Amino acid sequence: MNNAYHYCTAVLLLLWASSVCNGQEKKDDQFSIFNPVPKELMRDMETDRPDVTESPITVDAGHFQLETDLVKWVKEQSEEKQAHTLLINQMNLKIGITENTAIQLGYQTYGIEKKKEIGSGIKEMSQGHGDLTFRIKQNLIGNDKGNFALAILPYLKFPISKYEDDSRLEAGIIVPMSYKLPGDWKLGFQLELDRLKDQDQQAMHTEFLQTITLSHSIIKNIDGIAETYYTYDFKAHQFSNFINAAIQIEVVKDFKLDAGLNYGLQHTADKHYFLGASYRL
Structure with a gap:
């Protein structure tokens, strides 16, 4: 709990500093959740999925965006256990509060987890709803103009899961960045520090994550995404490496479908396969 408190304190300080900077850079901050951005002035739809790298762009003030893993299958492996989890509607509801700030509520609607002790x-087997996650995205640079964008995204995950009976309070802070390259290529980076539960016990550990992702249109309204990232467990002194691939299809304006995989290269690294959707109001 002390670690979560320290994370929250750091997050609040960062948010305060960023709000001061934003206030100095943009004094005519007229739009809010109570005064929505008109549709003709809205930014192009940006999603935090399907890659692990989050977008630094926020949802326009006064608007909502729902992003979800419609179906996700996860394979986990440790020295002691194997676990297979099927998740249905792992959703993230995003709400634009101001021009540069959005809150996000994540909820795992339904999950089925099967575990097997190797020895x-x-x-x-357990099933039911999953955890609840609260996040705040604060854009610092490039929300409306320029080739470079940067944001901070702190979060808290509350352990209310029914299918995962040993879940714990987890917290972290994410720093996503993106850069628009010539030829409509887009490069993304992310740094992340998390306080997470150990896989096979109730103890906690600190983990660092770093990503790099590259995306480009394959054909009209279909984007291809390639990504790699690694995590480092400070407690176990262990690296895990991943390669990811996905496609995202714009079905109609403000509605996208996607599919892909996050594949852990090490034997004990997680493997994720998913089908998802994003919709903006």
């Missing part, structure tokens, strides 16, 4: 062969 004894004992199997377990």
Whole structure:
């Protein structure tokens, strides 16, 4: 709990500093959740999915955006256990509060988890809703103009899961960045520091994550995304490396579908396969 408190304190200080900077850079901050941005002035739709790298662009003030893993299958492997999890509607509701600030509510609607102890062969199965996550995205640079964008995205995950009976309070801070390259290529980076539960016990550990992603249109309204990232567990002194690939299809304006995988290269690294959607109001 002390670690979560320290994370929250750091997050609040960062948000205060960023709000001061934004206030100095843009004095005519007229739009808010109570005074929505008119449709003709809205930014192009940006999503935090399907890659791990989040977008530094916020949802326009007064508007909503729903992003979800419609179906997601996760394979986890450790020295002691194997776990297979099927998630249905792992959603993230994003609400534009001001021109540069948005809040996000994440909820795992339904999950089925099957575990097997490698030594004894004992199997377990649990199901139900998952955890609740609260996030705040504060854009610092490039929300409306320029080739470079930067944001901070702190979060808290509350352990209310029914299918995962050993979940714990987790917290972290994410720093996503993006850069528009010539020829409509887009480069993304992300730094992230998390306080997470250990996989096989109730103890906690600190983990660092760094990503790089590259995206480009394949054909009209279909984007291809390639990504790689690694995590480092400070407690176990262990790296895990991942390669990811996805496509995102703009079906109609403000509605996108996507599919892809996040594939852990090490034997104990997670493997994720998903089908998702994003919709903006």
